Amino acid sequence: MTQPLEVEDLGYRLPGTGRQGTGNGTVLVQDVSFTVGAGETVVLLGRSGSGKTTTLKLINRLLEPTSGEVRVAGARAADLPVTRLRRRIGYVIQEVGLFPHLTVERNVGLVPQLDGWPPERIAARVRDLLRLVGLDPDRFARRYPHELSGGQRQRVGVARALAADPPLLLLDEPFGALDPITRVELQHEFAALEGRLGKGMVFVTHDVREGLLLGTRIGLMLQGRLVFLGTPQEFRESEHPECKKFMEAA
Amino acid sequence: MEGGAGALAAALLLTGCAHRDRIVVGSKNFTESDLLGEIVAQQIERRTGLPVARRFHLGGTFVCHQAITAGQIDLYVEYTGTAYTAVLKHAAVADRDSVYRAVARDYAQRFGLVWGEPFGFNNTFAITVRQRDATRYGLRRVSDLARVAPRWKAGFGYEFLERADGFRGLASVYGLRFASPPTAMDLGLTYRALAEGKVDVIAGNSTDGQIEALDLVALEDDRHYFPPYEAAPVTRQATLARHEGLAAALDQLARRISDAEMRRLNALADVEHQDIATVARDWLRSNLP
Amino acid sequence: MSLWHFYSRNSQEVLGLVGQHLYLVAISTGTAIVIGVPLGVLLTRRPAWRGPVLGVANVFQTVPSLALFGFLIPLPLIGGIGATTAIVALVLYALLPIIRNTYTGITGVDSAVREAGRGMGMTDWQLLTQVELPLGLGVILAGVRVATVVSVGTATIAAAIGAGGLGVYIFRGVAVVDDTLILAGALPAALMALAADGLLGVAERRFAWRAE
Numbered sequence: 001m002t003q004p005l006e007v008e009d010l011g012y013r014l015p016g017t018g019r020q021g022t023g024n025g026t027v028l029v030q031d032v033s034f035t036v037g038a039g040e041t042v043v044l045l046g047r048s049g050s051g052k053t054t055t056l057k058l059i060n061r062l063l064e065p066t067s068g069e070v071r072v073a074g075a076r077a078a079d080l081p082v083t084r085l086r087r088r089i090g091y092v093i094q095e096v097g098l099f100p101h102l103t104v105e106r107n108v109g110l111v112p113q114l115d116g117w118p119p120e121r122i123a124a125r126v127r128d129l130l131r132l133v134g135l136d137p138d139r140f141a142r143r144y145p146h147e148l149s150g151g152q153r154q155r156v157g158v159a160r161a162l163a164a165d166p167p168l169l170l171l172d173e174p175f176g177a178l179d180p181i182t183r184v185e186l187q188h189e190f191a192a193l194e195g196r197l198g199k200g201m202v203f204v205t206h207d208v209r210e211g212l213l214l215g216t217r218i219g220l221m222l223q224g225r226l227v228f229l230g231t232p233q234e235f236r237e238s239e240h241p242e243c244k245k246f247m248e249a250a
Numbered sequence: 251m252e253g254g255a256g257a258l259a260a261a262l263l264l265t266g267c268a269h270r271d272r273i274v275v276g277s278k279n280f281t282e283s284d285l286l287g288e289i290v291a292q293q294i295e296r297r298t299g300l301p302v303a304r305r306f307h308l309g310g311t312f313v314c315h316q317a318i319t320a321g322q323i324d325l326y327v328e329y330t331g332t333a334y335t336a337v338l339k340h341a342a343v344a345d346r347d348s349v350y351r352a353v354a355r356d357y358a359q360r361f362g363l364v365w366g367e368p369f370g371f372n373n374t375f376a377i378t379v380r381q382r383d384a385t386r387y388g389l390r391r392v393s394d395l396a397r398v399a400p401r402w403k404a405g406f407g408y409e410f411l412e413r414a415d416g417f418r419g420l421a422s423v424y425g426l427r428f429a430s431p432p433t434a435m436d437l438g439l440t441y442r443a444l445a446e447g448k449v450d451v452i453a454g455n456s457t458d459g460q461i462e463a464l465d466l467v468a469l470e471d472d473r474h475y476f477p478p479y480e481a482a483p484v485t486r487q488a489t490l491a492r493h494e495g496l497a498a499a500l501d502q503l504a505r506r507i508s509d510a511e512m513r514r515l516n517a518l519a520d521v522e523h524q525d526i527a528t529v530a531r532d533w534l535r536s537n538l539p
Numbered sequence: 540m541s542l543w544h545f546y547s548r549n550s551q552e553v554l555g556l557v558g559q560h561l562y563l564v565a566i567s568t569g570t571a572i573v574i575g576v577p578l579g580v581l582l583t584r585r586p587a588w589r590g591p592v593l594g595v596a597n598v599f600q601t602v603p604s605l606a607l608f609g610f611l612i613p614l615p616l617i618g619g620i621g622a623t624t625a626i627v628a629l630v631l632y633a634l635l636p637i638i639r640n641t642y643t644g645i646t647g648v649d650s651a652v653r654e655a656g657r658g659m660g661m662t663d664w665q666l667l668t669q670v671e672l673p674l675g676l677g678v679i680l681a682g683v684r685v686a687t688v689v690s691v692g693t694a695t696i697a698a699a700i701g702a703g704g705l706g707v708y709i710f711r712g713v714a715v716v717d718d719t720l721i722l723a724g725a726l727p728a729a730l731m732a733l734a735a736d737g738l739l740g741v742a743e744r745r746f747a748w749r750a751e
Contacts, residue, residue, distance in 0.1 A: 060658060086660030097655025100748055101673050111659050312716040405701065408714035434710065435620060435701030443620040443701060
C-alpha cells in the first residue's frame with residue numbers, strides 16, 4: 001500500500017540574481033524529508049519565514065522544487081502533469097478562496113466537475129460532504145459565499161478539498177483568519193474528522209497548541225530545515241531549543 | 251479700483267480703434283478661395299498699408315455670407331452664380347453680365363455689400379469623371395451621364411448636396427437617376443474618391459488643378475444648368491467708406507486672372523503643394539509689380 | 540421647418556443614416572472586443588508586455604479623431620474614403636478602454652481565489668473561463684460601455700470622409716448654416732449614446748461582483 005506522501009531531501013532555492021546559471025539565490029527550504037501515512041497528519045510547525053508554507057507549496061508544485069523528490073500515492077510528482085497532480089491533492093488555504101460567483105454546492109463540486117463526474121454523483125457527494133463538515137445541505141447548498149460567516153466558509157473550503165476523494169490533503173493555516181472561539185470549534189471538529197477520513201494530511205501552522213491537538217506527528221521547521229520530527233509527546237519532552245521556545249509560548 | 255477700471259477702458263478703446271483700422275479678409279473652405287483671399291489680403295497690405303487679419307477656410311458660402319453680413323469679416327471673394335442662385339435664390343440664367351448686375355444691385359440694397367470687378371475667370375461646377383470611363387462610354391457632355399447613371403455612384407461635397415443650384419437641380423434637369431443616393435464627404439476628398447474608384451462622378455471646380463493631374467475630365471454643361479460663376483471681391487459698404495484707398499487697390503485686380511491662369515495657380519497649391527502665401531506673393535510680383 | 544416635420548418628410552433617409560451609424564459603431568466595437576479582450580488577457584499572463592501595448596493603444600487615443608481619419612486615408616487596404624477607414628479608426632479608439640479594463644478586471648480578481656483555483660488543479664484556460672472572466676466581466680463591460688459611447692460620438696465625424704451616418708446631417712447643416720439639419724443629426728446621435736450608456740450600464744451592474 002503506497003504512502004499518500006513521501007518527501008525526500010526536498011529543497012528550494014530562489015532564482016539567483018547573477019547572470020551565470022542559477023547558483024546563488026536564497027535557499028528557503030533544504031534537506032526536508034518525511035513521509036505521511038494514510039490516516040496520519042503531519043503538522044509543519046514553525047515561526048514566520050521558517051519555510052513551512054514554502055514546503056507545502058513544493059508538494060503540489062505551486063513552487064517547483066530545485067532539489068529532492070516528492071511522491072504522492074507512489075507516483076513522482078515531477079513526472080505527472082501538474083494539473084493532474086493537483087487534482088489528486090486537496091488544498092485548503094487560510095483565505096479559503098471560494099469562488100464568489102458560484103453557490104456553495106458548485107464550489108464544493110468543482111473538482112469532480114472538472115474530472116467529468118456525472119451530475120447525480122456530484123450532487124450526492126456534495127450533500128455528503130456538507131453534512132460531514134457540519135453544514136445542513138438543505139440550508140447551505142444554494143447559498144453564495146458572501147452570505148456565509150468566516151467559519152462556515154472554511155467548512156466549505158474543507159469540503160471542497162475533499163470532494164474528489166484525494167489521498168492527500170494540504171492545509172495552510174486554515175483556521176488562522178477566524179476568531180478564537182470559531183477557531184477552537186473548528187479545530188475540535190477537524191480533530192474528530194481526521195480519524196474517520198483515513199487520508200494523509202500536511203497541516204501548516206504557527207500555533208503550537210493547534211499543532212499538538214491535531215498532529216499525529218509534529219515537524220518543526222527552522223530556517224528552512226526540519227529540525228524535529230516526532231509525536232506530540234516527544235515534542236513536549238524535547239530538549240531542542242526551538243521546541244522549548246514553542247512550549248514556553250504554548 | 252478706479253485706476254484699474256480706467257486702464258481697462260483705455261485698453262478696450264485702443265483695441266477697438268485698432269480693430270476698426272484692420273481689414274478682416276475671409277475665404278471659403280477650398281484652395282482657390284484661400285488663394286484669392288490671400289492675393290486680396292496681400293494686395294491690400296501692399297497698396298494701402300492697412301493691417302489685414304485673415305480668417306480663411308471658413309465653413310462655406312453660407313458661413314461666409316453670414317460672417318460678412320454680421321460684420322465679423324469685412325471682405326471675401328464670392329462667385330456671381332453662387333450669389334445669384336444659392337444666396338438670392340433666383341433661377342439660373344446664362345448671361346454673365348445680367349447675373350453680375352443683378353447680384354451687385356441686390357447685394358447693395360439688401361445687405362449693404364459692394365461687388366468689386368470680377369477677376370476675369372469663370373469657375374463653374376465641373377461634373378468630372380475618370381478619363382478612361384469617358385473614353386469607354388463616350389462621355390463628353392453631362393447629358394451623356396444619364397445613360398450610365400443607374401449603374402454608377404456619385405460623390406459630392408456637403409454644400410453641393412444641399413444647395414438649390416446643386417445636385418437636386420442637376421439631377422432633375424439632366425434626368426440623372428443614380429442607383430443609390432450620392433455619397434457625401436468633405437469636398438477636398440472627392441477628387442481622391444473619384445481617382446481611387448470609390449465613386450464614379452463628382453462635382454469639382456472647373457479651375458481645379460487636380461483635374462488634369464489625376465487623369466480626369468470635366469463634362470460639358472450642354473443644357474446650361476449652371477449659371478456663370480465669376481469670382482469677385484465682395485466688401486462691406488461701411489468698410490469701403492472708412493478706407494479711401496481700399497476700392498482702388500481692389501480694382502487693380504480686375505480682369506487679371508484668366509481661366510488658365512487660375513488653373514495654374516491652383517495646381518501650384520494643390521498638386522505641387524506650394525505654400526499659398528508664396529504663390530500669392532509670386533503672382534502679385536509678376537503681375538502688379 | 541420643425542424637427543418633427545423634417546423627420547416625417549425624410550423618414551427613409553433618416554432611418555438609413557441611423558442604420559449606417561449603428562453599423563459603424565457595432566462593427567467597430569465588436570472588432571475591438573474581439574481584438575482587445577484577448578490582448579487584455581494576454582497582458583495578465585505576460586506583464587512585461589503591459590507597458591508597450593497600453594502605450595500604443597494610448598497613443599491612438601490621444602490623436603484627434605479627424606487627424607486619425609486623415610492619417611489612415613492614404614494607406615492601402617485599410618484606408619481610402621469610406622466606411623472601412625472609419626471603422627479602422629473607430630476600432631483603434633475603442634481598443635484602449637477595452638484592453639485596459641480587461642486587464643484590470645482580471646487582475647482585480649482576489650488572489651486567494653486564483654491560488655485556490657490553481658491549487659485545485661484548474662488549467663490556465665479553465666481558470667480564465669470559469670473564474671477570471673466571469674468575475675472580471677463587470678469591469679470589462681465598463682470598458683465596452685466607454686468605448687461604445689465614444690464610438691457613437693466619433694462616428695459622426697466619419698461623415699467627413701464619406702462613411703455616412705448621422706454626421707451627414709450635421710455636416711450638411713454646417714455647410715448651409717441650417718440649425719434644423721444640424722439638430723436632425725446631432726439629436727439621434729446623442730440619444731444613441733445615452734441609450735448605449737444606459738443599457739451597457741445595466742449589464743455592467745448585473746455582472747459586477749462584490750469582493751468576498
